[in-house]
Amino acid sequence: MNPVGFARSSTGMFATRVMRAAFTTAARTFAPASRPTQFTSFQTSRGPLSRNIHPSPSQWRSTFRLAQQRTYASYNYRRFGGSRAAGSLLRRWAARPTFYYEVGGIGGVCGGYYIYNLERVPVSGRRRFNIISPQYEEQAGQAQYEQTLSQFGKSILPHYTKEHQMVQRVLDRLVPHSGLENEKWEVHVIDDDMKNAFVIPGGKVFVFRGILDICQGDDGLAAVLGHEIAHNVAHHMAERLSEMYILAPVSLAISVLGGIDYRLIDTVGNLALSLPHSRRQEEEADYIGLLMMAESCYDPSAAVGLWTRMEQAEQGSPPQFLSTHPSSHNRMEKIRSWLPEAQQKSETNDCHVTSGYGLYNRVQSLGLP
Incomplete structure (x- = not known):
């Protein structure tokens, strides 16, 4: 059938209506269609007029395919805006x-x-931001204490074991030099190989049995407990809570106003602020704890040996910039630089007297039983 006969037939008339509907549908968009800025001229050949008006069968097939396609781009739809x-x-x-x-x-x-809300940290003198009161910090510590008991309560050693008595003996010498004598101190030794210890605000001491092998005596344990008690002396938990209460709203505001993913802001803030701040607190606790054990007549150089053994025991530890704690090697170097000050503190407290009689007089002067 020639093009003229096809156009006059019923099939041709139906195809013409479909083509017009397709063109009308394609023109209905939310954005106005652009109009040509110049007039368009249509050139015709010298052949019959029907060759220019009626499309070829291949053009009809392309028109049918165009009518069957769905174009979503014209709606400018965005799922996340x-x-x-x-x-x-x-x-x-x-x-x-x-x-x-x-x-x-x-x-x-x-x-x-x-x-x-700036204040100075005891002993070190560092200025820091803190909006958390000691009472609120103790309440937060009580919640952490109950959670720790529920987790490790069944593994706590009795008070008559040698491990518990060792921790209690060292703690009794450190507490009078901590400034926290009025807290209700309690010792808990957990029967676990983990090499860890921590002191919760309010005087709750937790020591894992595994770290006692690293301590190798009272002096090494005094370095560990002195460090953990120093966190409470400096109120580091209150400082971390204060930091959280400030950084969280700031990060959320940047995310909302800047259109940045909150997880990205949180990751950057953790690497740039939280982790360096945590390592600074750990270094500060090392310093305060070293002076505390020196005042308690423990050998401050034992802290160097402790971190030497900890470095040897560490396996697969992350790089320092990804950790909340400084590396054991860096801690050793810092402690070595503080040793002259700690040894001077020991001499000031007459700790050079190592005889049993001198130690007895020292204990009596502290008012201990």
Whole structure:
């Protein structure tokens, strides 16, 4: 059938209607279609007029395929539009004539609040931000204490074991030099090979049996307990809670206003702020604990031997910049640099008297039984 006969037939008329419907559907978009800026001229050949008006059968087939296809791009649909909305919010705020005054006011209020809550850490003298009271810190410590008991309660050694008595003996000499004599101290030795120990605010001491092999005596254990008690002396838990209460809203505000994924902000903040801050606290606890054990007439050089053995026992530890603690090697070097000050502290407290009579007088002067 020639093109003219096909166009006059019923099939041709149906195809013509389908083609027109397809063109009409394709033109219905949410964005207005662009219009040509110049007139379009249609050139015709010298052949019959029907050759220019009626398309060929191959063109009809392409028209049918076009009508059957669905074009979603014209709707400009986006499944996730949070970043665009956040950027729009930030742009609208920045467009306000009082934008710089508002930013300056917010910065001034936040800066004043930060400066107002600065305080000095005992012994080390470091200035830090803290908004948590000792009472609230102790309440948080009580919750942690109950959780630890529920986890390790069945593995705690009785008080008459030699491990428990060793920890109690060293603790009794350290506490009078900690400034925390009024806390209700309790010793818990966990029958586990883990090489760890910690002291929860409120005087709750937990020592894993595995670390006693690394300590190799009272002096090494005094280095461990002195470090853990020092965390409570410096109120490091309160400092970490204060940091969390400030960084979490700031990270959320940056995520909302800047349209940045909160997980990315949290990762960057952890690497850039939280982990370095945690390592600084650990270093500070090493310093305070070293002076504490020196005042208690323990050999401060035993701390160097302790971390030497810890370095040998560590297997597959992460790099320091990914850890909450400094590496054992770096801790040894820091402690070596502090040893002259610690030894001077020992001489000031007459710890050079090593005889049983001298030690007895020293214990009596501390008011211990």
